[in-house]
Structures are given as C-alpha cells and as structure tokens.
Amino acid sequence: xxxxxxALVTGSTSGIGLGVALALARQGANIILNGFGxxxxxxxxxxxxxxxxxxxxxDMSQAGEIAALVAYADAAFGGIDVLVNNAGIQHVAPVQxxxxxxxxxxIAINLSSAFHTTRLALPGMLARGWGRIINxxxxxxxxxxxxxxxxxxxxxxxxGFTKSVALETATSPVTVNAICPGWVxxxxxxxxxxxxxxxxxxxDAEARRRLLAEKQPSLQxxxxxxxxxxAVFLCSEAAQNVRxxxxxxxxxxxxx
Ligand code: NAD
Numbered sequence: 001x002x003x004x005x006x007a008l009v010t011g012s013t014s015g016i017g018l019g020v021a022l023a024l025a026r027q028g029a030n031i032i033l034n035g036f037g038x039x040x041x042x043x044x045x046x047x048x049x050x051x052x053x054x055x056x057x058x059d060m061s062q063a064g065e066i067a068a069l070v071a072y073a074d075a076a077f078g079g080i081d082v083l084v085n086n087a088g089i090q091h092v093a094p095v096q097x098x099x100x101x102x103x104x105x106x107i108a109i110n111l112s113s114a115f116h117t118t119r120l121a122l123p124g125m126l127a128r129g130w131g132r133i134i135n136x137x138x139x140x141x142x143x144x145x146x147x148x149x150x151x152x153x154x155x156x157x158x159x160g161f162t163k164s165v166a167l168e169t170a171t172s173p174v175t176v177n178a179i180c181p182g183w184v185x186x187x188x189x190x191x192x193x194x195x196x197x198x199x200x201x202x203x204d205a206e207a208r209r210r211l212l213a214e215k216q217p218s219l220q221x222x223x224x225x226x227x228x229x230x231a232v233f234l235c236s237e238a239a240q241n242v243r244x245x246x247x248x249x250x251x252x253x254x255x256x
Pocket of ligand 1: 010011012013014015016017034035036037058059060061086087088089109110136137138139180181182183184185186187188189
C-alpha cells in the first residue's frame with residue numbers, strides 16, 4: 001500500500017515509534033528512523049522487511065537539528081510522505097516541585113518538535129499531492145492525571161495543534177490526525193511501573209496490574225503493533241476523510 005512512499009517516524013529506536021515504523025515498512029514504505037540509544041538493531045529490523053531504511057540522530061528538542069533531519073530526508077529519500085511525530089519523554093512530579101528544565105524539555109520534545117517537522121515537511125507533501133501526518137498524543141491529550149502537568153499540557157497542545165493543521169489542510173490530499181494511546185508497556189511506562197513497585201512494596205507483575213487498574217478498564221496494555229495497525233489505516237485511502245481526530249486506543253480509559 002505504501003510502496004515508494006517515505007515515512008519519517010521520530011523517536012523510533014524504541015517502543016511505539018519502532019512498532020509504527022515496522023508496521024509502515026510492512027506496507028512497503030521506506031523508513032527514516034530517529035531517536036537515541038541503539039539504532040543498529042532497529043535499522044536491521046526494518047531493512048529485513050525489504051525497504052530502504054535511513055537513520056538521523058537529531059535531538060527533537062532542537063529546532064536546528066530538526067531542520068537537518070528534514071534536509072536529510074529530502075536529500076536521501078526525496079522528501080517525507082508520512083510524518084509520524086512520536087518522540088516523547090515523561091517526568092512525574094507535583095507542579096511546585098517540577099524542575100523547570102524538565103518542563104522545557106517536555107514541551108520542546110512532545111509538542112514543539114511536531115510544529116517544526118510539520119512546518120518543514122508539509123510543503124513537500126502538498127507539492128507532491130499526498131501526505132499523512134500522524135501525531136502520537138496520549139490519553140493524556142484528552143484527560144489529565146495529577147503530577148504530569150508538563151506532559152498533559154504538551155499532549156493537550158498536540159491534540160489542539162493536530163486539529164488546527166487538519167483545518168488548514170482540509171481541502172488538500174494531506175490528512176492530519178492524532179493517536180491517543182492508553183498505557184503501552186514501553187521503557188517510558190516501565191519506569192512508572194518500577195516507581196509504583198518501590199512505592200507500594202509489590203513485585204513487577206502486581207505493579208503492572210495496579211497501574212492498569214487505576215486507569216485502563218480493559219486491564220490490558222495497548223501494544224505498539226495495535227498502534228502500528230491504526231497508523232496503517234490512517235495512511236489508507238479509506239481514511240482520506242478522517243481529519244483532525246484524536247483517536248483513543250486506551251482500553252476504555254477516556255470513556256469513564
Ligand atoms: P520510549 O521511551 O520507548 O521511546 C521514546 C523514543 O523517543 C525513543 O526512541 C527515544 O530515543 C526517543 N527520544 C526521546 N527523547 C528524544 C529527543 N530529544 N530527540 C529524539 N528522540 C528522542 O517511549 P514510548 O512509550 O514508545 O513513547 C513514544 C510516544 O508515545 C511518546 O510521545 C509518548 O508520550 C507516547 N505515549 C506513550 C504511552 C505509553 O504508555 N508508553 C502512552 C501514550 C502516549
């Protein structure tokens with residue numbers, strides 16, 4: 001379905017981003033990976049699917065490095081057709097104790113990076129006559145939790161940004177949507193499981209159960225594969241009139 005297209009997935013060396021990148025590669029898309037840590041393993045996993053794969057280590061908190069990433073995509077792949085804004089971090093603390101540098105980093109990586117990639121990639125999509133922008137927001141883009149003020153602000157902002165750009169592009173062949181996962185068992189969430197286990201003196205399995213029970217009525221983690229399948233649908237022609245949505249995959253979290 002996506003043969004000959006190029007997808008940039010930010011923060012795709014791990015977790016949800018890697019799951020989405022693999023799902024798009026299975027549809028034939030060439031993939032540009034980004035993120036910290038081991039890039040060799042993810043690159044090999046994508047290449048094994050028979051598509052072209054590239055990697056750029058831009059720090060998504062830095063506007064200049066984001067511009068270099070998009071320039072790399074233009075030079076090495078002929079532009080970006082599918083943009084998945086996924087890079088994100090978390091920090092948990094009450095607002096009066098929230099480190100100012102963590103606030104700035106969360107807003108930069110989880111929100112402003114999507115502005116920079118979008119403003120730079122959208123003109124090429126419009127010129128080539130097709131595009132998909134998929135913003136990985138969160139259940140926290142729709143509802144709040146205590147101690148996550150920066151994350152909730154960034155994710156609500158990302159949902160608002162999604163709607164605004166979807167309206168600006170509503171008559172074009174470029175669609176813009178957000179995916180709002182509930183709990184997904186990635187390194188980002190395992191840190192919160194570890195903190196709960198330490199706080200409540202329980203083992204890993206019980207900490208996972210309690211974390212889910214607090215928010216996610218299905219009592220199951222959403223998986224990167226499920227999110228990848230939704231991203232593939234949003235890239236399909238059947239989804240060409242799905243615009244400006246914030247689509248929850250959260251086991252009922254935001255239905256409560
Ligand atoms: P993760 O920690 O497994 O992956 C995060 C990715 O972002 C990694 O590849 C990391 O290297 C990259 N990254 C972090 N800071 C970066 C930076 N400054 N520049 C470039 N890359 C950077 O986390 P995840 O759970 O897969 O999260 C992916 C996205 O999904 C995030 O936006 C997160 O907020 C969102 N999300 C996660 C969950 C969940 O339960 N895990 C739920 C809802 C939304």
